[in-house]
Amino acid sequence: MRFHSPAIQYFHAVRRTGSIRAAARVLNVASSAVSRQILKLEQEVGSPLFERTPRGLTLTTVGEMLARHVMNVLQDLDRFRSDVASLSGAWHGTVSIACIESLTESVLPDLIASHRGRARRVNFSTEVKGSSDVLEALSRGEADIGIAMALRHPPDLRQVALKRFRLGAVVAREHPLARRKTVTLAQCLAFPAIHALPELSIYHLLQPLIAQLSETPEPAIQANSIDLMRELAARGVGVAFQTQLGIGRLSRDSQLVFLPLDNAGSPVWSDLGIYVRAERTLPAYTDSFLQELVRELGERERRENAAYPPIA
Amino acid sequence: MRFHSPAIQYFHAVRRTGSIRAAARVLNVASSAVSRQILKLEQEVGSPLFERTPRGLTLTTVGEMLARHVMNVLQDLDRFRSDVASLSGAWHGTVSIACIESLTESVLPDLIASHRGRARRVNFSTEVKGSSDVLEALSRGEADIGIAMALRHPPDLRQVALKRFRLGAVVAREHPLARRKTVTLAQCLAFPAIHALPELSIYHLLQPLIAQLSETPEPAIQANSIDLMRELAARGVGVAFQTQLGIGRLSRDSQLVFLPLDNAGSPVWSDLGIYVRAERTLPAYTDSFLQELVRELGERERRENAAYPPIA
DNA sequence: ATAGCTGTTGCCGAAACGGCAGCAACATGT
DNA sequence: ACATGTTGCTGCCGTTTCGGCAACAGCTAT
Numbered sequence: 001m002r003f004h005s006p007a008i009q010y011f012h013a014v015r016r017t018g019s020i021r022a023a024a025r026v027l028n029v030a031s032s033a034v035s036r037q038i039l040k041l042e043q044e045v046g047s048p049l050f051e052r053t054p055r056g057l058t059l060t061t062v063g064e065m066l067a068r069h070v071m072n073v074l075q076d077l078d079r080f081r082s083d084v085a086s087l088s089g090a091w092h093g094t095v096s097i098a099c100i101e102s103l104t105e106s107v108l109p110d111l112i113a114s115h116r117g118r119a120r121r122v123n124f125s126t127e128v129k130g131s132s133d134v135l136e137a138l139s140r141g142e143a144d145i146g147i148a149m150a151l152r153h154p155p156d157l158r159q160v161a162l163k164r165f166r167l168g169a170v171v172a173r174e175h176p177l178a179r180r181k182t183v184t185l186a187q188c189l190a191f192p193a194i195h196a197l198p199e200l201s202i203y204h205l206l207q208p209l210i211a212q213l214s215e216t217p218e219p220a221i222q223a224n225s226i227d228l229m230r231e232l233a234a235r236g237v238g239v240a241f242q243t244q245l246g247i248g249r250l251s252r253d254s255q256l257v258f259l260p261l262d263n264a265g266s267p268v269w270s271d272l273g274i275y276v277r278a279e280r281t282l283p284a285y286t287d288s289f290l291q292e293l294v295r296e297l298g299e300r301e302r303r304e305n306a307a308y309p310p311i312a
Numbered sequence: 313m314r315f316h317s318p319a320i321q322y323f324h325a326v327r328r329t330g331s332i333r334a335a336a337r338v339l340n341v342a343s344s345a346v347s348r349q350i351l352k353l354e355q356e357v358g359s360p361l362f363e364r365t366p367r368g369l370t371l372t373t374v375g376e377m378l379a380r381h382v383m384n385v386l387q388d389l390d391r392f393r394s395d396v397a398s399l400s401g402a403w404h405g406t407v408s409i410a411c412i413e414s415l416t417e418s419v420l421p422d423l424i425a426s427h428r429g430r431a432r433r434v435n436f437s438t439e440v441k442g443s444s445d446v447l448e449a450l451s452r453g454e455a456d457i458g459i460a461m462a463l464r465h466p467p468d469l470r471q472v473a474l475k476r477f478r479l480g481a482v483v484a485r486e487h488p489l490a491r492r493k494t495v496t497l498a499q500c501l502a503f504p505a506i507h508a509l510p511e512l513s514i515y516h517l518l519q520p521l522i523a524q525l526s527e528t529p530e531p532a533i534q535a536n537s538i539d540l541m542r543e544l545a546a547r548g549v550g551v552a553f554q555t556q557l558g559i560g561r562l563s564r565d566s567q568l569v570f571l572p573l574d575n576a577g578s579p580v581w582s583d584l585g586i587y588v589r590a591e592r593t594l595p596a597y598t599d600s601f602l603q604e605l606v607r608e609l610g611e612r613e614r615r616e617n618a619a620y621p622p623i624a
Numbered sequence: 625a626t627a628g629c630t631g632t633t634g635c636c637g638a639a640a641c642g643g644c645a646g647c648a649a650c651a652t653g654t
Numbered sequence: 655a656c657a658t659g660t661t662g663c664t665g666c667c668g669t670t671t672c673g674g675c676a677a678c679a680g681c682t683a684t
Contacts, residue, residue: 001356005317006672020631033673035632044313045396054630054681062396069392073385076591080381084357084374279388279593318641332662345642347663352640366650366661 001081004073010037011049012070015063019056041066068156068279071141075280082283092121093285098134098143099126100201101226102246102272111296115289122285131201138275144286145293149201150273158278161294163301165243166308167205167268168260170229172236175257182262182308185209192220192238194229202241205270209263230256243270244304260308267308272297313393316385322349323361324382327375331368353378380468380591383453387592394595404433405597410446410455411438412513413538414558414584423608427601434597443513450587456598457605461513462585470590473606475613477555478620479517479580480572482541484548487569494574494620497521504532504550506541514553517582521575542568555582556616572620579620584609 002009013023014034024031042049049063059067082093099108112124129137131148138146139156150162169188171177177187185206196202210216220238223229226246233240234255244258261268274294276282282290314321325335326346336343354361361375371379394405411420424436441449443460450458451468462474481500483489489499497518508514522528532550535541538558545552546567556570573580586606588594594602 001358003317003319003353003356005315007315019629021629030674031630032632032675036672039632041315044315046313047396052631056630061399065392065395065399069388072388072593076381076384080377083377084359087373087377281384281591331660333660341641342643343661344644344663348641351663364662368661 007037079283094123096125096144098137099147146275150271160274164269166260170240178257183259194221194238194240195219197224319349391595406435408437408456410449411459458587462583472586476581478572482552490569495571500551506533506550506552507531509536
């Protein structure tokens with residue numbers, strides 16, 4: 001099923017690989033063929049699409065516009081294909097997800113497992129990144145669904161849902177704070193703290209609050225892995241900070257305790273956004289998973305906010 | 313600028329014309345070429361796209377799916393072209409509008425005239441239809457922007473805005489009712505009435521209300537032209553019904569009087585919707601006009617509802 | 625200088641495309 | 655009933671486009 005002109009597909013490959021010869025290898029054709037199609041395209045558009053550098057090719061402004069068009073075309077072709085396939089009962093395809101680390105402990109594996117229980121022939125491709133990288137991967141068409149901290153998102157992305165989770169301190173069961181219901185940041189920082197590095201968005205949530213405190217002790221440990229921070233907290237090394245999403249199972253085993261943060265009487269929210277390319281219609285199997293994802297996150301938001309009601 | 317394979321464009325032409333030979337005439341190619349491209353497409357998709365009848369070709373289910381894809385591709389290509397053109401300062405293109413008759417008296421001509429005053433090279437193509445035909449033309453890709461009574465719209469259309477206007481009686485200045493501020497339907501029907509035929513949506517707004525009345529006299533005149541109905545009312549033939557949108561200028565000249573309907577103490581609303589194909593990104597020049605249209609209709613809605621405040 | 629990478633360009637065979645004329649199937653009008 | 659107009663489809667054949675091979679110039683790193 002290859003109705004679109006080779007120029008379109010070659011251009012797409014060159015954009016992804018950043019090189020004509022690399023694109024030719026991926027496409028299993030000679031590099032000269034790719035080169036010629038690109039030159040033909042540039043002639044038809046009337047303007048260069050790439051800047052030629054000794055190391056490869058970079059998109060020009062017009063090139064980026066064409067890239068957007070080509071992405072729309074190819075993604076919609078995918079959708080068409082899946083529509084035709086599902087007409088004859090074949091419900092299969094690959095859902096590509098880019099998300100931040102908080103989802104990997106419980107939300108995402110639970111959802112994927114249960115979804116595959118029902119739809120065996122839907123495959124998944126997941127990639128864990130920082131929030132801004134998630135959005136970028138989505139913009140570049142490298143993922144279908146993105147889950148990231150809800151920052152300002154570029155206009156070519158659509159925020160499907162926005163869920164708020166309370167940020168809290170995470171400590172081992174034996175920790176002195178563990179018996180409390182909520183904690184303030186100052187109370188936490190009286191103990192050794194495990195802080196996120198700036199590449200994690202938790203850093204940007206907590207930093208302004210920490211800056212307001214009169215006394216800011218040196219962090220005992222800094223890390224860029226939610227997983228590592230959680231395990232450190234479980235071993236009693238110190239107080240870590242994250243949403244309860246990231247410690248679901250361990251919390252159930254009662255090794256870890258989650259204490260929602262109390263910031264001068266109000267909660268500290270961590271906003272999670274679900275994103276999709278705006279100029280796109282998702283294939284049915286992808287949309288189906290997206291709906292479940294939104295529902296599940298909404299359910300977790302409801303449960304957690306019921307378990308930890310707003311501070312009066 | 314013809315990057316897309318001939319198969320795509322030929323298919324599009326065949327879908328529009330409903331015939332291979334007619335498509336060939338439009339495309340300035342031999343019918344055999346078109347026939348072969350369609351056959352090739354069907355072979356690649358693995359399923360027939362058209363049903364062959366002695367009179368021409370009709371889309372199959374798969375064909376409609378492909379038509380949707382092809383429409384997305386070609387409309388997005390248009391947008392890409394306009395994006396590239398506007399990069400070099402050339403802001404031109406054609407805005408295609410399908411709308412109901414109420415807009416033709418004042419709203420649309422005013423807007424188009426003022427828009428062309430600022431952007432001389434943006435052309436317009438307008439087509440007046442019934443509400444459901446407007447939506448259908450939009451779905452088929454025959455128009456960019458649709459304005460219609462806000463009925464249930466198909467899922468492939470997006471309602472950009474929804475504005476409510478009061479339905480009222482329209483009478484000549486000398487009419488006995490002309491001195492009133494508002495009128496009830498019963499009061500109107502005491503006089504000869506000019507009714508809309510079922511093909512106009514006003515019919516479907518008024519019919520349920522008329523059915524509730526104990527006494528329903530025969531309509532003096534039935535018509536399917538807003539324009540004609542207005543002119544008849546101006547000549548004192550009877551009472552016509554419409555929103556004030558349709559009688560803007562004549563009302564200013566005081567030949568006609570608009571009397572908002574009072575239905576048991578509450579207004580009778582006529583909802584106007586502005587629609588766009590959902591799976592589509594509009595070219596910049598089209599979007600610009602759309603914004604103005606929404607703003608202008610919002611402004612009229614505000615002004616009219618201020619002039620005729622809700623019945624206490 | 626050598627080796628490795630980049631994109632581009634002649635040359636040539638292969639594949640795709642399009643035009644012409646003719647086919648069968650069906651509808652319409654005399 | 656017959657002629658004439660459709661419709662889409664199919665050999666045949668020339669033209670255009672595409673792709674592979676090999677060679678080239680430009681640049682980088684060793």
